Amino acid sequence: MEERKLKTSNVILQSMTKVLLFLIMIFSIYIFFAGHYTPGGGFVGGLLTSGAILLLLLAYDLQTVRNILPVNFLYMVAVGLVFAIGTGVGSLIFDKPFLTHAFGDIHVPILGELHLHTATLFDLGVYLVVVGVTMSIIQTIGGDDE
Amino acid sequence: MTILHIMILIPFVFAIFVPLFYKYFNKRLHTGWFVILIPIIIFVYLLQLIPKIASGATIYETIPWIPSFGINLDMYVDGLSLIFGLLITGIGALVILYSIYYLSKEKEALHNFYVYLLLFMGAMLGLVFSDNILVLYVFWELTSISSFLLIAYWYEREKSRYGAQKSMLITIFGGLAMLSGFIMLSMITDTYSIREMFAMSETIIAHDLFLPAMILILLGAFTKSAQFPFSIWLPDAMEAPTPISAYLHSATMVKAGIYLVARLTPIFGGTAEWFWIISTVGLITLLYGSFNAVKQIDLKGLLAYSTISQLGMIMSLLGIGSAALYFGYGNEAAMYAAAITAAIFHMINHSTFKGALFMVVGIVDHETGTRDIRRLGGLMTVMPITFTVALIGSFAMAGLPPFNGFLSKEMFFASVVKVMEMDAFNMETLGVLFPIIAWVASIFTFIYSMILVFKTFRGKYKPERLEKKAHEAPIGMLIAPIILASLVIVIFFFPNVIADLLLVPAVAAILPSLMEENVLEIHISAWHGFSAELYMTIGVVVIGTIMYLTLKKWTKVYRLYPQNLTINALYNNGLESSQRIAASITNKYMTGYTRDYLAYIFTFFVLLIGGTLIVSNSITIDLTNDAPVNIFEMAIILSMLVAAFTVLLAKSRLTAIISLGVLGYLVSLFFVIFRAPDLALTQLVVETVTTALFLLCFFHLPKFKEQTKKQKKGVPFKPLNLIISIAVGAVVTVFALSANGTQIFEPIASYYEDSYELAGAKNIVNAILVDFRGIDTMLEIFVLCIAALSVYTMIKLRLSRREK
Numbered sequence: 001m002e003e004r005k006l007k008t009s010n011v012i013l014q015s016m017t018k019v020l021l022f023l024i025m026i027f028s029i030y031i032f033f034a035g036h037y038t039p040g041g042g043f044v045g046g047l048l049t050s051g052a053i054l055l056l057l058l059a060y061d062l063q064t065v066r067n068i069l070p071v072n073f074l075y076m077v078a079v080g081l082v083f084a085i086g087t088g089v090g091s092l093i094f095d096k097p098f099l100t101h102a103f104g105d106i107h108v109p110i111l112g113e114l115h116l117h118t119a120t121l122f123d124l125g126v127y128l129v130v131v132g133v134t135m136s137i138i139q140t141i142g143g144d145d146e
Numbered sequence: 147m148t149i150l151h152i153m154i155l156i157p158f159v160f161a162i163f164v165p166l167f168y169k170y171f172n173k174r175l176h177t178g179w180f181v182i183l184i185p186i187i188i189f190v191y192l193l194q195l196i197p198k199i200a201s202g203a204t205i206y207e208t209i210p211w212i213p214s215f216g217i218n219l220d221m222y223v224d225g226l227s228l229i230f231g232l233l234i235t236g237i238g239a240l241v242i243l244y245s246i247y248y249l250s251k252e253k254e255a256l257h258n259f260y261v262y263l264l265l266f267m268g269a270m271l272g273l274v275f276s277d278n279i280l281v282l283y284v285f286w287e288l289t290s291i292s293s294f295l296l297i298a299y300w301y302e303r304e305k306s307r308y309g310a311q312k313s314m315l316i317t318i319f320g321g322l323a324m325l326s327g328f329i330m331l332s333m334i335t336d337t338y339s340i341r342e343m344f345a346m347s348e349t350i351i352a353h354d355l356f357l358p359a360m361i362l363i364l365l366g367a368f369t370k371s372a373q374f375p376f377s378i379w380l381p382d383a384m385e386a387p388t389p390i391s392a393y394l395h396s397a398t399m400v401k402a403g404i405y406l407v408a409r410l411t412p413i414f415g416g417t418a419e420w421f422w423i424i425s426t427v428g429l430i431t432l433l434y435g436s437f438n439a440v441k442q443i444d445l446k447g448l449l450a451y452s453t454i455s456q457l458g459m460i461m462s463l464l465g466i467g468s469a470a471l472y473f474g475y476g477n478e479a480a481m482y483a484a485a486i487t488a489a490i491f492h493m494i495n496h497s498t499f500k501g502a503l504f505m506v507v508g509i510v511d512h513e514t515g516t517r518d519i520r521r522l523g524g525l526m527t528v529m530p531i532t533f534t535v536a537l538i539g540s541f542a543m544a545g546l547p548p549f550n551g552f553l554s555k556e557m558f559f560a561s562v563v564k565v566m567e568m569d570a571f572n573m574e575t576l577g578v579l580f581p582i583i584a585w586v587a588s589i590f591t592f593i594y595s596m597i598l599v600f601k602t603f604r605g606k607y608k609p610e611r612l613e614k615k616a617h618e619a620p621i622g623m624l625i626a627p628i629i630l631a632s633l634v635i636v637i638f639f640f641p642n643v644i645a646d647l648l649l650v651p652a653v654a655a656i657l658p659s660l661m662e663e664n665v666l667e668i669h670i671s672a673w674h675g676f677s678a679e680l681y682m683t684i685g686v687v688v689i690g691t692i693m694y695l696t697l698k699k700w701t702k703v704y705r706l707y708p709q710n711l712t713i714n715a716l717y718n719n720g721l722e723s724s725q726r727i728a729a730s731i732t733n734k735y736m737t738g739y740t741r742d743y744l745a746y747i748f749t750f751f752v753l754l755i756g757g758t759l760i761v762s763n764s765i766t767i768d769l770t771n772d773a774p775v776n777i778f779e780m781a782i783i784l785s786m787l788v789a790a791f792t793v794l795l796a797k798s799r800l801t802a803i804i805s806l807g808v809l810g811y812l813v814s815l816f817f818v819i820f821r822a823p824d825l826a827l828t829q830l831v832v833e834t835v836t837t838a839l840f841l842l843c844f845f846h847l848p849k850f851k852e853q854t855k856k857q858k859k860g861v862p863f864k865p866l867n868l869i870i871s872i873a874v875g876a877v878v879t880v881f882a883l884s885a886n887g888t889q890i891f892e893p894i895a896s897y898y899e900d901s902y903e904l905a906g907a908k909n910i911v912n913a914i915l916v917d918f919r920g921i922d923t924m925l926e927i928f929v930l931c932i933a934a935l936s937v938y939t940m941i942k943l944r945l946s947r948r949e950k
Contacts, residue, residue, distance in 0.1 A: 031827075037908040039823035041915065047831040074938065077931045084924050099920040103906035117906050119916040122923075126916070129927040133934040134835065140938050141842060 010059060017059040024052035032127055033120075042123035046130025053135055062143055073136035080128030087122040148207040150221050153188050154275055157268030160184050161261045168257035177256045178246035181264060182239055188271070189235035192228060199228050200647045202654070206277070216338050222277035225651025229490065230274035230398075230405055232648075233497050237397045238267050240626035244505050245389035247623035248512060259299060259387070266292035270398050274405055278338045279328045286324070286366070289402060290317040293394050297386040309382035312717070316369050316379045324366025324406075330359035331413075344412045344658060351417055360414050363406070364423060371403025373461060374431040375713050377454045384446040388508030391446060396453050396500035401493060404457065407464050408489070411656050416471030425465025425565075429583045431458025436590035441704040445507040445517040445602065448594055449500070452543060455591060456496045462584075463489035463558060466565045470657055481564055483657055487645075488557035490652045494644065495542065495550040495637060502630035503539040503598070506532055509619040509627070510602060514612045519597070524607030529618045531628070533603045538631040544595035544690070545588060545683060550637035552683075558584065559679035585682055592690030593697070600694075748870050756877045765880055768887035778819055786812045794861065799844050807837040824911045 032045030057065050091100040103117035160181070168177045195205070205223040212218070223231075242263070249256060269288030276282040290313075298310035332338050334353045335346045343350065350356055367373075372380040383395050394400070407424060414420040435455025442448035467486030473479040509532050510525065511517045526533045538549060545555030562584045566577040609615065637644060693700070709715065735746070759765050789812060792805040810833030817826035898910050898918065907913035915923050 035909060035912045036906070039827060039909065039911075041824065041909070041912040043915075044824065044827045044831065047828070047835070051831065051834075074934070077934055081927065081931060084927060088920070088924065099924070101905065101917050101920070115906065119905070119907070119913075119920075122916045122920060123912075126923060126927055129930055133930040136934045137937045140941050141839075 014059045017055055021052050021056060024048060024055065028052065032123065035123060036117060036119065042126030043130055046127040047134065049127070050131050050134040050138075053131075054138060057138070057142065062139065073132040073139065076128050076132030077136065078132075080125045080130075080132055083125030083128060084122055085125075087118055087125065090118070147209065148221075149191070150205060150207045150223065150275070151209055151219060153191050154221060154271045155268065156188070157184055157264040157271070161264040161268070164260045164264065165257040168260075172251055172256065176246045176251045177260055178242050178249075181260045182242040182246070184264065185235040185239035185242065185267065189232065189239055192231045192235060195223060195228060196647050199223065199225055199651045202651065211281070216278075217280050218278060219281060220277040220339060221275045222341065223275060224655040225648060225653070226405070226408055226490070226655040227274045229494065229648050229652050230401070231271060233401075233494065234267060234270045234274070234398050237393060237497055237501050237630075238263075240501065240629060241389045241393040241397075244392070244508070244623060244626040245387070247620055248389055248508055249387065259296075262292050262295040262299070263390075263393075266296065266394065266399070270402070273402055277340050279332065279340060280338055282340075283321070283325050283328055286370075286402065287318070287321050289399050290314065290321055290370075293317070293383075293399055296390045296394060297383050299387055299390065300385070303385065305382075306385040309379070309385040313379035313383050315721075316376055320366040320369025320376065323362045323369075327359045327362030327364075327366065330355045330362070334359070340409060340413075347413050347416075350413055356414075357419060360419060361423070363410065364427075367403035367406040368427060369403070370406070371400050371457050371461065372431075372454050373403070373427050373458060374434050374454075377431060377435065378713050378717055380454055381447050381450040384444070384450050388446070388504060388511065391449070392501050392504030392508070395450065396504055397497040400453060400457055401460075401497070404460050404464065404489075404493060407461065408486075408652075408656050411464065411468050411471070411486075412658055415468035415657075421465055421468050421472070423465070424468065425462045425580070428458045428460070428462025428465055429580065429587075431455065432462060433583050433587045433590075434458070436587045436594065439594040440590055440597065441701065442594075443519050445510065445519060445522075445598065446504075448519075448598055449503055449507060452591070452594060452598075453496075453500060455587065456492070456500070456543075459558060459584075459587075460489045460493050460496070462580075463492065463561060466561050466580075467656070469565070469568060471659065479657075482561075482568075483653060484557065485561035485565075486653050486656050487649055488554055488561055490649055490656075491557065491641075491644070492551075492554035494648070495554045495634070498630050498633045498637070499539040499542040499549070499551060502535055502627045502634065503543065505623075505627040505630070506536045506539060509623055512623070513617060513619055516612060519601045521608065521611040522602045523605035524603070526603040528607065529603075531624055532619060533599075535624075535627045535631045536599050536603060538634050539627075540595040540599040542634045543598075544592045545686070548638050549634050550641070551634075553638060553641055555588065556679045556683065559588075559682045560677070563678045563682075581682070585686065588682075588686045589690045589693065592686050593694050596690070596694045597697075745866070745870055748874050752870070752873045752877050755881060756873070759877070759880060759884065764888075765884050766887045767880070767883045772886075779816075782812055782815055782819070796861075799847075803837065803840045803844060806840070807833060810837070822911075824909070 028045045028048035028051075031040035031048060032042060035041030035045065053065065053069065056068065060068075087101075088099040091102075092098060094100075094102075099122075101117060101119045101122070103115070103119070106114055106116050108114050108116075164177065164181060167180045171177070171180070198205070206220070208218050208220045210218050242260075245259070245263075249259065266289060269285045269292055272285035273282055273289060276285060294310050294314040297313055298306045300306050331343065331350070334350050334355055335343050337343060337346075350359075369376040380395060380400065384391055386395070411420075432455050435451045435453070435458055439448050439451035439455060442451060463485045467482050467484075467489060470479040470482035470486065473482065507517060509529070510522065513529065514522065514525070516522065542549035542551035545551045559581070562580040565580050568577060735742075786809060789805045789808040793802050793809070796802040796805060810829065814826045814829035814833065817823075817829055898904075898914060901907050901910045901913040901918075905913045905917040907917065
């Protein structure tokens with residue numbers, strides 16, 4: 001217990017974090033988007049994103065991370081659920097069974113021809129829920145000083 | 147809706163309005179005055195049916211209830227049910243009249259009382275008029291419930307609650323037995339209609355289920371009618387208000403069992419089992435009840451035992467009478483049919499005099515404040531009318547002329563004398579017991595009847611022992627017993643009016659085959675020459691008188707019987723020990739330790755799955771189609787084994803946690819080898835997170851001295867746990883290998899291989915997760931979300947700590 005109170009400098013860790021954070025984030029976003037063709041997807045992507053935030057937590061402290069990311073992760077869980085369910089409900093509007101996905105090649109003004117899929121929206125919901133869940137669990141346990 | 151249905155269901159409907167009458171009119175008018183209309187209306191309705199029924203016709207009305215199951219409100223009126231209907235409503239009206247004066251309108255919760263009473267009356271009417279056995283059962287249980295409510299009417303008294311519970315347990319036990327008997331009957335005959343069963347009597351008797359069905363149904367009848375040894379609830383039911391004792395526990399409910407036996411006689415009658423069970427149980431009850439009645443010091447207790455005894459007598463008559471169906475025709479049959487006549491006749495008589503006697507006892511209780519024989523005496527001059535009624539009732543009960551009890555008792559003696567000569571059912575040897583038991587029981591009946599009237603009304607008046615100054619009851623309270631007492635005498639002088647109008651159709655209902663031949667002539671005469679039964683009666687009177695006069699000398703005999711061998715003690719001990727044993731069994735296996743429950747669960751798992759594997763002979767371990775094992779797999783398996791054993795044998799928790807992590811990473815390596823990149827990725831990250839959480843838990847574990855000691859020891863060794871865990875592992879392994887060895891159909895995985903065409907995805911795993919089986923994923927993220935919320939609430943909402 002005594003050692004923990006000792007103030008030490010974390011310059012190396014914090015500097016490394018600043019670089020690694022973006023690498024991990026980009027990788028996680030890559031994993032998320034690539035999920036439909038290569039290994040990955042919302043679940044792993046979400047876990048990796050929260051891994052990045054976790055690194056931030058380790059390098060700094062809880063309050064700093066809250067300042068950097070002023071997000072209530074429980075809301076994020078709710079938003080993720082809304083995405084997932086919304087995708088399912090959306091198919092009902094087109095008179096299709098619940099959670100029927102649509103996909104196709106669509107021309108988007110700036111990006112050109114894209115192969116778009118509503119399953120990505122669903123996966124986005126999964127992603128948000130996973131990030132929200134892991135982060136809120138870690139923050140709740142970490143922030144509990146009793 | 148026919149008039150018959152309306153008449154049967156009207157008490158239920160009216161019961162809904164009783165509380166309203168009570169609330170708005172009770173201050174001016176006793177609620178009972180509204181209620182009394184109902185039995186009178188039904189009684190008058192039933193009276194006008196008499197000519198029709200007496201001429202041999204019957205009434206059958208039905209309205210659908212659950213037609214798809216064949217359960218309908220089939221109501222059937224014949225001689226037997228009409229007698230019961232008349233008794234229920236006639237005595238019901240008198241009892242309500244009596245209760246109006248008996249129960250104070252200021253002090254008592256009259257709305258409860260009359261609601262329960264009407265409920266009971268309706269249930270009883272439904273019971274006797276139902277032709278459908280399941281409907282009959284419904285009404286049967288309704289009588290049990292309403293009787294329970296009525297016994298515990300003064301629920302603040304402990305004895306009332308005890309009595310109510312006892313009667314409930316016993317009658318419901320019988321009721322449930324009866325239900326299973328009914329179900330067996332309907333299985334045999336494929337109908338719920340009692341009348342249709344009559345025609346199938348021979349099929350039923352030949353069937354394997356005949357004896358179980360009969361015994362179960364008789365259990366119902368015997369518990370309800372307080373036959374030996376189920377009679378114990380009746381004396382305790384005397385805690386009910388006296389009008390209730392008069393109505394339920396002498397005139398109506400206890401006769402439901404009699405009704406059932408009489409009703410089912412055409413089905414079961416004529417067999418030796420039926421004859422023997424019913425007549426022996428009846429005779430034992432007769433003797434037991436009359437013998438015990440003599441020692442009672444509470445007037446209501448005495449009447450309760452006398453009711454038991456009289457019910458036993460009616461029951462034994464029904465048993466003897468069932469022999470008529472054995473003979474089927476001719477004089478012999480007619481002779482035993484006379485026993486049935488006697489049973490029904492005595493039932494009517496018993497209802498009249500026992501109702502009157504209960505009301506008398508209620509009056510005595512009401513006017514003196516006690517029912518204890520030892521404190522009563524000398525009330526003859528104080529309460530002359532009550533005394534007269536008591537005298538009439540008691541003499542009728544004792545079987546003396548000129549009261550109706552004499553007639554039916556003579557018929558009873560005639561039956562038991564005749565049955566001695568019967569040449570069937572082994573009666574040659576045992577038949578002689580019948581008249582002896584009947585005669586001895588009648589002597590006791592005589593004695594307690596005398597006790598009832600003379601100990602209460604003769605002797606010295608002891609005002610200092612009474613709580614109130616005794617005086618004659620108000621006239622309103624006397625009307626009902628006077629009516630009943632006059633009936634007692636009227637029936638004696640004009641028995642054939644009742645015989646022609648009621649008994650003939652009733653006997654025709656019980657012995658339908660006999661009536662077709664017209665051999666039955668029912669004629670009751672008070673004087674029929676110097677026959678055996680007359681001498682028996684004279685003997686009863688002579689010996690009874692002597693014994694009554696020498697009562698003090700021989701009552702010591704009752705003290706010889708050990709108290710802890712009574713049926714009551716048996717019941718109490720049985721109840722208590724069943725609770726105690728149940729509690730001790732529960733305490734034995736419900737230890738409160740999770741480890742014990744886990745042991746049970748795993749043991750059952752091993753027994754069920756392992757047992758099924760062995761019993762169904764499905765252990766097939768076929769390794770020929772398995773893929774070859776390569777060196778990587780071997781290496782990983784070995785490392786996993788090492789890690790697993792490290793977890794088990796680790797001395798410190800930290801070692802176990804890290805080994806667990808190793809195990810997890812090895813599993814993800816396995817996923818890599820088996821080409822499951824998505825799984826490997828997920829497993830890797832999830833394993834990291836859980837290990838971190840484990841470490842967190844480990845860090846926060848409290849440090850007690852004991853725990854540090856235990857840490858050094860590692861996991862304590864328990865042989866039983868070892869056995870169970872090895873067994874579970876073995877069963878799972880064998881199960882998995884056997885399942886792998888038998889492939890029943892092709893896997894459907896090939897369908898998903900077209901995922902690019904079907905779902906526009908090249909990653910099949912992801913396509914399955916989000917597209918093909920997206921709903922599973924959706925619910926899994928729900929699971930995660932609930933887990934997060936639970937962690938959040940568990941940590942943030944620590945109410946118990948905050949309250950401190």
